[in-house]
Each structure stands twice: as structure tokens, then as C-alpha cells.
Amino acid sequence: MRFSFFRVLRNVLVIAAVLIGGFVLFVLCSGTKGFAVQSDSMAPRMHRGDVVFVHRVPFEKLEVGDVVSAYFPSGDGVFTHRIVEIDAEARQIQTRGDANLSDDPVPTDEAHLIGKLWFTLPYIGYLSLSLQSNTLIYICLGVAIVLILARVVVSHRKTGSRGV
Amino acid sequence: MQKKSKTILTAVVTALFVLSISYFALLAPTTAWYYQSEDKDLSFTFGDFQAQPDPPSAAIENMTVRLRGATRFADAGETLFDEMIHIVKTTVTNTGRIPGRVSVRVKQNGSILDLTDNTSGLKWFICSSQAVIPDPVANTTASKGSYKQMIEAMLAENGLTPLDYKTGNISSYSGADREAKYEDYNEDALDILKEHNATGVTVEPGNANIKNIYVVFWAEYGPLKSTFHATDSETGKRVVAPVTFQNLSVEVIAKPDTEAALQITNSNVSAVSVTLSIRENNAWVPYVGQIQSIAYNSSYVWTPTAVETTLNGVITIPAANGDNPGSIWIAIPEGTEYRLVLNTSGMHFNDGSDTRIEDVMVVGTNAVSISANGA
Numbered sequence: 233m234r235f236s237f238f239r240v241l242r243n244v245l246v247i248a249a250v251l252i253g254g255f256v257l258f259v260l261c262s263g264t265k266g267f268a269v270q271s272d273s274m275a276p277r278m279h280r281g282d283v284v285f286v287h288r289v290p291f292e293k294l295e296v297g298d299v300v301s302a303y304f305p306s307g308d309g310v311f312t313h314r315i316v317e318i319d320a321e322a323r324q325i326q327t328r329g330d331a332n333l334s335d336d337p338v339p340t341d342e343a344h345l346i347g348k349l350w351f352t353l354p355y356i357g358y359l360s361l362s363l364q365s366n367t368l369i370y371i372c373l374g375v376a377i378v379l380i381l382a383r384v385v386v387s388h389r390k391t392g393s394r395g396v
Numbered sequence: 397m398q399k400k401s402k403t404i405l406t407a408v409v410t411a412l413f414v415l416s417i418s419y420f421a422l423l424a425p426t427t428a429w430y431y432q433s434e435d436k437d438l439s440f441t442f443g444d445f446q447a448q449p450d451p452p453s454a455a456i457e458n459m460t461v462r463l464r465g466a467t468r469f470a471d472a473g474e475t476l477f478d479e480m481i482h483i484v485k486t487t488v489t490n491t492g493r494i495p496g497r498v499s500v501r502v503k504q505n506g507s508i509l510d511l512t513d514n515t516s517g518l519k520w521f522i523c524s525s526q527a528v529i530p531d532p533v534a535n536t537t538a539s540k541g542s543y544k545q546m547i548e549a550m551l552a553e554n555g556l557t558p559l560d561y562k563t564g565n566i567s568s569y570s571g572a573d574r575e576a577k578y579e580d581y582n583e584d585a586l587d588i589l590k591e592h593n594a595t596g597v598t599v600e601p602g603n604a605n606i607k608n609i610y611v612v613f614w615a616e617y618g619p620l621k622s623t624f625h626a627t628d629s630e631t632g633k634r635v636v637a638p639v640t641f642q643n644l645s646v647e648v649i650a651k652p653d654t655e656a657a658l659q660i661t662n663s664n665v666s667a668v669s670v671t672l673s674i675r676e677n678n679a680w681v682p683y684v685g686q687i688q689s690i691a692y693n694s695s696y697v698w699t700p701t702a703v704e705t706t707l708n709g710v711i712t713i714p715a716a717n718g719d720n721p722g723s724i725w726i727a728i729p730e731g732t733e734y735r736l737v738l739n740t741s742g743m744h745f746n747d748g749s750d751t752r753i754e755d756v757m758v759v760g761t762n763a764v765s766i767s768a769n770g771a
Contacts, residue, residue: 246409253412256419266419267426283423301426312426360423372421376414380407 263288265346267301267310268357273329274299274312281358284312286347291323299349300327302340310346311336438484440498442650443491455647456484463639466517466615469547470559470581477614478527478541484611486648490599495653495725498522499596500611503645511593512586517620518641521547521589521612524597543612547589554588556581582618598653601725611646615639658734661721661765662713668766669739672709674732682709683734687726710739713766721765742768 259266269282277299278284286301294300294315301312302325313336317326324339442452465480490496500522502509511519527542540548548558559566559581566577599607620639662668673680684706714722736752738745745752746765 245413246405249409249412249416252416256416260419266423268420268423270425270427283420284426310424310426356420357423359417359420361425373414373418376410380410380414383406383410384403 259285264350265301267312268360269312269352270361274314275330277314277330278312278352279354281355281361283353283357285350285352286312287350288347291342291345292320294318294325294348300325301346301349302327303344303346312349437487438646438648439487440648440650441489441491442496452650453647454486455645457645459484459644459646461518461613461641461644463613463615463641466617466620466639468578468617469519469544469585469614470578476541477544480614481543482613484613484646486609486611488599488607488609488648488650490601490605490607490650495601496599496650497596497653498599498607498609498648498650499594501647501649503647504641505643506645511590512583515619516641517615517618517639518644519586519589519614519616520593521550522593522597522609523612524607524609526608526610547612550592551585551588556584556588579618582616596649596651599650609648611648613641615641658726658764660711660713660724660726660736662723663716663721663765663767664743665715666740667715667722668713668743670711670713670766671737671739672706672711672726673735673737675734680735682706683711683726684709685726687711687724736764738766744768 264285264287266283266285269278269280269284271280284299284301296315296318298315299312300315301310303310311327311329313327313329315325316328317339319325319339322339323342325342325345326339327336329336438454438456440452440454461482463480463482465476467477467480469477486498488498500520502511502518502520504514504516504518509516509518521543523543523546525546527546551558557565559577566574569577597607597609599605599609658672660670672683674683675681687706711724711726713724716722733753736745738750743766744750746767752764
């Protein structure tokens with residue numbers, strides 16, 4: 233068997249694609265939500281560039297000390313902080329960033345809760361944080377699609393020329 | 397067939413890659429309620445006002461002030477004010493002979509911000525006392541910080557009392573009526589603050605008198621309310637989302653001290669002693685307080701000595717050096733009646749007398765000179 237660097241690379245990429253793609257599919261199908269951490273308000277637990285994955289839990293299951301993601305009261309934006317107080321009667325939680333100066337300014341209603349922290353992945357969040365331009369994303373996707381189609385066409389032509 | 401399988405596999409793997417990269421690239425951000433703040437330092441030296449640009453000033457340009465939140469200063473129960481402020485520190489030295497005052501002016505995008513009339517919500521207060529900002533992480537007591545107490549004390553001296561919605565003076569108000577009370581208080585408070593900032597902080601002359609001046613910035617909740625989404629939960633924490641002010645220019649400006657000052661000069665080759673008394677409740681009371689003694693050294697350079705406290709009103713005026721008289725500067729409130737009595741024989745005031753009784757007037761017009769012949 234001839235050693236081929238490109239064959240090894242291809243195999244590695246295939247395995248990585250299957251694993252990562254499988255992970256992404258699992259996340260999407262399980263209802264877990266991921267967010268890229270934009271600030272260090274929860275340092276040292278998590279840092280800018282990390283990705284947090286949260287999953288929905290009943291309000292009654294939340295405990296002081298849990299890290300949760302929630303929408304801001306206006307609905308425009310998400311924050312991920314630690315629960316410091318639970319008001320079961322009002323169905324609200326008071327949160328605070330581990331590295332922040334004080335509690336968050338307003339309590340969070342149950343309706344604004346997204347989920348409780350399940351796990352984090354370091355550094356991967358920089359990809360979304362750095363890709364500020366939607367145009368760039370569309371360009372990348374377009375290039376990828378073109379490459380796929382080109383590969384398919386080239387392979388098809390080769391097959392056709394051999395008379396199979 | 398094998399090649400076809402390979403093609404399909406390649407396409408699938410590529411699609412998985414694209415899916416994975418797209419997923420992570422399109423992740424929504426999770427942010428924080430607060431930004432970090434930073435301090436700015438500015439050193440400022442000025443001397444005799446005649447020799448300086450008019451007025452002497454120094455500035456930090458293109459400054460960004462990031463505040464952790466907006467506060468409602470009118471609320472007596474608010475306890476997080478000091479954790480939400482931004483401090484600009486100025487180190488000021490007055491190398492001249494005339495006492496000065498340093499005030500502050502703030503511009504945004506090149507236009508002067510009026511403390512009482514700007515929709516940006518940015519407010520500021522000048523002082524010379526450095527207070528300890530409570531550690532927001534370690535501090536668990538709900539107590540007012542020192543800067544808020546300092547400002548409230550200054551306002552109280554001017555007859556303004558903070559509003560207490562819980563147990564105090566506006567506890568019977570709620571909703572729009574309470575908001576109206578806050579706005580009334582803010583109007584009065586800002587008028588006083590504006591005058592305070594314009595009056596500024598005294599800076600006595602003397603190379604050794606390096607004075608730290610602090611400009612305390614905060615964002616007032618009222619003007620910014622419409623931009624926030626927080627509910628008005630009356631918990632004593634009038635803190636909402638972070639606020640950023642950009643393109644600021646913070647100027648410190650020196651000007652002569654317009655409060656009354658008594659200046660006594662001595663053109664004799666020997667020091668002269670006087671007794672200073674001020675009238676209180678129709679009686680003459682020996683002046684006890686700080687004075688600024690200024691004398692020429694052997695190099696004919698004004699060298700202000702350290703501020704001294706008089707004893708029983710007895711003041712020593714330094715000797716002249718050649719044509720340069722010794723000088724004493726004393727800050728006495730305008731309108732105070734004072735009496736000077738010469739203790740050194742053979743000396744006279746410039747009106748020929750041994751005793752001088754005057755009403756203190758504006759600095760520059762209220763100087764007393766001492767000589768042997770009273771000239």
C-alpha cells in the first residue's frame with residue numbers, strides 16, 4: 233500500500249467531518265442551544281471565545297449556583313450568568329456574572345430563560361465572533377457549494393470518459 | 397461504482413464540514429450587562445495667570461467613558477452609585493504666586509456639554525478628595541459609597557435633601573408622581589452641581605503644592621430612560637444596562653481664586669509680625685487658620701513655603717529681598733471684617749497707621765503693604 237500524505241489527510245478530514253458534523257446534528261436535534269461568549273463577565277468559568285451549550289430545564293429544577301442563558305428583558309440579546317437568587321413565587325431569578333461588579337440590574341422572568349449550562353467548548357466561538365459580516369458568510373458558503381459541484385462534475389466526466 | 401461511492405462520500409463529508417463550520421460561524425453571541433472602565437490621568441501645571449494662555453487649561457481629548465450602568469442620583473436609597481462611576485484624575489500644580497481655582501469643562505464631539513441641559517445623560521462632579529470605591533465583588537453591604545455621600549453633603553449644604561421613596565420624604569408618592577419628584581430634585585441638584593463645578597477647587601500657589609483633582613462621571617437614568625428596557629423595580633438599585641460616551645474632551649481650566657483673599661506684603665529687610673483678628677458676633681477674634689507664606693530666596697525666585705497655621709492670630713511676614721517684598725496670602729471669606737495690628741515697632745501700614753481695619757474684598761484689590769515709612 234503506497235503511503236500517501238493526501239490519503240492520510242483525507243481520512244483525517246473525513247473522520248473529523250463525521251465527528252463534528254455528527255456533534256452538530258446531535259446538538260440541533262436535541263434542542264440544545266449554543267452561544268459564543270462575547271465577554272469575560274463569567275471569568276474564570278468561561279472566557280470570550282468559548283461556546284456554551286445550554287439545554288432547557290424546568291424552572292423548578294434550577295438551583296442557586298447554576299449558570300443559565302437568558303434573553304435580556306427587551307428580547308434583543310442573550311446573556312449567560314450565574315443564578316444568585318430564586319424567587320419561586322414570582323418565577324424569577326436574580327443573576328450575576330462571576331467577574332462582574334454586582335448583581336445584574338434586573339431579575340429575569342421564567343419566560344426569558346433559555347436554558348441551563350450543559351457544557352462549554354473553548355475557542356470555537358471566535359469563529360462567529362470574528363465573522364461580523366453576513367456577506368462573508370454567504371461568500372464562504374457559496375465557495376463551498378461551488379467546490380462541491382465542481383468535484384461532482386469532474387468526477388462524473390472522468391467516469392464518462394472511461395466508458396463505464 | 398467504487399468511484400461513484402467515493403464521490404458521494406466526498407460530497408457528504410464536504411456537506412458535513414460546511415454544516416459544522418456554518419453552525420459555529422452563525423452562533424449567536426452571549427454578552428454581558430457591564431463593560432470595563434478605565435481611568436485617565438492628566439497632569440496640569442499653571443503659574444501666574446498673566447503669563448499663561450488665557451485661561452490656562454489642559455485636556456484629555458477623544459476620551460471614551462464606559463460606565464457600568466446608569467444611576468438615579470436623586471434616590472437616597474441607591475447604593476451602587478460609586479460602583480457605576482468613572483474617575484478622571486488631574487494632578488495640578490500652581491507654580492505662580494496667585495491662588496487659583498481649577499474647574500472642569502466637558503465637550504462631546506467638539507460641543508460643550510451643559511451639565512443641566514444635555515440629553516446624553518452624562519453628569520460630572522469635581523472634587524479634591526479621593527474616596528475608596530467599594531469592591532463590587534467583595535462588598536455585600538447595601539451602603540452608600542463615599543462619592544455619593546460627598547455629593548449629597550455638598551447638595552445638603554445648599555439646602556437640598558435626597559428623596560427617600562421607602563420611608564422618607566416621598567414615600568407617599570408613586571408612579572408618575574414619584575417620577576415628577578425625582579425630576580424636580582434633579583433639576584435643583586444639577587443647578588447646584590453646575591455652580592459647584594464652575595467654582596471649582598482651590599489650588600494654592602507653590603511648587604510643592606501638588607493637588608489631585610478628581611472628576612467623577614456618571615450616567616443619569618432620567619435622560620436615558622427611554623433608551624433602556626429595565627423595569628422600574630424599586631429595589632434601591634437604579635442600575636440598568638451599560639452606557640458608553642464617546643468623543644469626549646475633558647478640560648481642566650485654571651482661573652484666579654475669586655474668593656476673597658488678604659495679601660500682606662513686607663518691603664522691609666527684616667520680617668515683620670502682625671496680629672490678625674476677624675470679627676465674629678461683634679467681637680474681634682484672633683484668626684487661627686492656614687496662611688500661605690511666600691518669600692524670595694537668595695536666587696530671587698518666589699519660593700512659597702508650606703501652608704502654616706497661625707497661633708493666636710500672630711503672623712510673620714517674611715522679609716523682603718532687594719526690591720522683592722515678602723508676602724503672606726490668607727483666604728478669608730468675602731465680606732469678613734478683619735483687623736491687623738502691627739507688633740513690630742517702627743513699622744506702618746501703607747495708610748500710615750499701626751492698625752488697619754477693613755472689610756475683605758475681592759482678591760487683587762485687597763492688599764496691605766507694610767514698610768518703615770508707611771509708603
